[in-house]
Amino acid sequence: MTKTPDTPAPCAGMGDVHHSHPEEQLSRRARVAVPELIVTCEPCVTECDEIPRGPCSGSHHPDEESICSDSGLSGSPASSLSPILSFDDNTEWDLILWVIKVKKKKNLPIEKITITDLWKKSKNMVNWFPLPVTVKKRSPWVQVVGHAGNFQTGSDGRLLKKYCECEKQCFLQLMSDSLRPFIPGYYGVTQREEQDYNLMDDLLADFDSPCIMDCKMGSRTYLEEELRKACECPQPRKDMYEKMIAVDPDAPTEEERAQQAVLKTRYMQWRETLSSTATLGFRIEDGTCNTNFKRTKYKDEVIQALEDFVDNNMLILRSYQQRLKELRAVLEKSDFFKAHEVVGSSLLFIHDLTGKAGIWMIDFGKTVPMPPPLTLDHRSPWVEGNREDGYLWGLDNFIDILTNVLPGK
Numbered sequence: 001m002t003k004t005p006d007t008p009a010p011c012a013g014m015g016d017v018h019h020s021h022p023e024e025q026l027s028r029r030a031r032v033a034v035p036e037l038i039v040t041c042e043p044c045v046t047e048c049d050e051i052p053r054g055p056c057s058g059s060h061h062p063d064e065e066s067i068c069s070d071s072g073l074s075g076s077p078a079s080s081l082s083p084i085l086s087f088d089d090n091t092e093w094d095l096i097l098w099v100i101k102v103k104k105k106k107n108l109p110i111e112k113i114t115i116t117d118l119w120k121k122s123k124n125m126v127n128w129f130p131l132p133v134t135v136k137k138r139s140p141w142v143q144v145v146g147h148a149g150n151f152q153t154g155s156d157g158r159l160l161k162k163y164c165e166c167e168k169q170c171f172l173q174l175m176s177d178s179l180r181p182f183i184p185g186y187y188g189v190t191q192r193e194e195q196d197y198n199l200m201d202d203l204l205a206d207f208d209s210p211c212i213m214d215c216k217m218g219s220r221t222y223l224e225e226e227l228r229k230a231c232e233c234p235q236p237r238k239d240m241y242e243k244m245i246a247v248d249p250d251a252p253t254e255e256e257r258a259q260q261a262v263l264k265t266r267y268m269q270w271r272e273t274l275s276s277t278a279t280l281g282f283r284i285e286d287g288t289c290n291t292n293f294k295r296t297k298y299k300d301e302v303i304q305a306l307e308d309f310v311d312n313n314m315l316i317l318r319s320y321q322q323r324l325k326e327l328r329a330v331l332e333k334s335d336f337f338k339a340h341e342v343v344g345s346s347l348l349f350i351h352d353l354t355g356k357a358g359i360w361m362i363d364f365g366k367t368v369p370m371p372p373p374l375t376l377d378h379r380s381p382w383v384e385g386n387r388e389d390g391y392l393w394g395l396d397n398f399i400d401i402l403t404n405v406l407p408g409k
């Protein structure tokens with residue numbers, strides 16, 4: 001879970017692919033300081049670039065490289081700017097990163113700025129051209145959990161996730177299912193630097209410094225198919241062994257210790273029993289090295305985590321409860337849901353200081369169709385072969401926990 005952010009996202013429209021390193025992902029309790037740009041003027045700029053005005057609006061887009069000579073916005077030559085300039089949280093990051101890109105491409109002598117932000121733990125020196133512009137505040141995108149490097153930000157509040165055929169098929173069907181209001185808008189496949197991406201709404205875009213929590217739903221996090229493959233062709237994983245001993249050095253068996261590797265399904269099952277996945281049918285995810293969080297297993301620990309997440313704001317908690325009840329009612333009727341095994345999918349909880357709160361279903365990389373006419377009830381316990389995923393069982397438990405926490409239950 002993440003409390004953030006006026007945080008710079010990987011740049012919209014930037015040529016550079018952002019590879020989000022785990023260390024750059026956000027810590028559980030991190031409420032990060034407003035990104036601050038401190039500009040230190042070095043030898044003056046001989047040439048400057050025309051800056052698109054406003055929040056990537058008008059005729060310019062950060063992707064468009066419109067270059068002029070001599071002056072920036074309002075005709076202010078860079079060299080005449082004050083040696084130290086601070087930007088507050090109104091800074092339009094896309095705009096600044098656009099400038100960086102142009103400067104880099106043109107190999108121009110440039111000032112340096114120090115960006116203090118949570119994407120980098122240390123300070124980063126990047127190239128910059130100062131511009132006095134008031135821009136619209138837009139919540140920058142941050143990734144709570146998931147595979148590093150899977151995402152890029154797009155323009156107009158959209159997000160690119162590395163292409164996955166299974167996910168595309170789900171999105172296509174979900175856009176015309178009753179679940180549509182609980183799914184980020186989907187806009188098909190797009191390409192950037194020869195990589196295909198599924199293009200979807202960035203759910204953070206309409207929030208102001210949002211707090212985010214990713215909750216992985218279901219009592220099982222691997223597909224039956226994965227289990228079958230692991231039996232047929234076992235491929236022990238060293239990286240998973242490392243992740244396992246980082247949390248619990250005693251967890252590996254003697255054989256695993258000898259191999260210094262574990263099977264993925266074994267690792268996933270261990271994670272399930274370590275967390276509340278096995279006991280409650282959902283778990284609060286965390287993308288950081290906060291290994292203790294992987295152990296949030298019991299009801300009272302989940303409650304504590306939820307209360308922390310909303311800063312004990314019961315109104316927000318009530319909004320979440322309401323939204324989850326609505327979701328449950330729709331899930332129980334959804335054609336898509338009854339015909340799919342939904343594994344590893346998350347509910348993304350987002351709220352901000354204005355009191356706005358929402359929950360959406362994300363991650364359909366392991367949501368697979370049942371062979372017709374088979375359907376699932378999503379509540380029956382899983383036994384190998386029945387493909388039940390425990391999604392609704394987990395949702396029931398989540399709603400019960402919330403209801404018990406709320407006053408006047």
Ligand SMILES: Nc1ncnc2c1ncn2[C@@H]1O[C@H](COP(=O)(O)OP(=O)(O)OP(=O)(O)O)[C@@H](O)[C@H]1O
Nearest residue numbers: 143144145146147150184201202203204214362363
């Ligand atoms: N539409 C979206 N809008 C805003 N943030 C999103 C969106 N989709 C995903 N995210 C962010 O990215 C994170 C990872 O998303 P997702 O689970 O889809 O990725 P993944 O790489 O498939 O993860 P996993 O490792 O669980 O398979 C989420 O926790 C959330 O922070």
Ligand SMILES: O=P(O)(O)O[C@@H]1[C@H](O)[C@H](O)[C@@H](OP(=O)(O)O)[C@H](OP(=O)(O)O)[C@H]1O
Nearest residue numbers: 146147221222240243264268271344365366
């Ligand atoms: O959260 P952790 O403990 O870091 O473990 C990861 C998590 O369970 C992911 O859901 C899983 O990806 P999938 O759901 O896509 O299988 C990934 O497998 P991977 O390393 O094979 O990608 C695991 O490493």
